[in-house]
Amino acid sequence: MRAIWKGTTIAESDDxxxxxxxxxxxxxxxxxxxxxESSHRTFCPWKGTASFYDVDINGDINKDSAWYYPTPSERGAMVKDRIAFWKGIVVLP
Structure with a gap:
């Protein structure tokens, strides 16, 4: 899988x-x-508190378009040390 924005690969993994x-x-x-790093935070009742990143490609900013759970709950342990994307960031196989 690859996460791409503005023609730039931000992440790539088979995992x-x-x-x-x-x-x-x-x-x-x-x-x-x-x-x-962004100051934006959200809360998921079963994963915990999410922290966000802005994606910056050559000064073009996609605000709060990546997130992660620094200390996920026990139920959300599968997202520990993982980052997800949205807001126009395309994920391709």
Whole structure:
């Protein structure tokens, strides 16, 4: 699987897992140089608190378009050390 935005591959892995319609990539497969920490947070009752990243490709910012669970709940343990994408970031097989 590959996550692409603006023609740039942000993540690539054969170990992405699909959960609730989104693919979660192992953190080690994500090109972190394109991600900038965001102050945005959300809460999922069964995974816990999500933290977000802005995706930055050559100064073009896609705000809060990647997220992860720094300390997922026990029920959400499968997303530990994984990052998911949305807001126009395309995931291809």
């Amino acid at each position: 992405a897992i699909k959960l609730e319609g989104f693919y979660y990539f192992p953190r080690s497969s994500v090109k972190m140089e394109y991600l900038k």
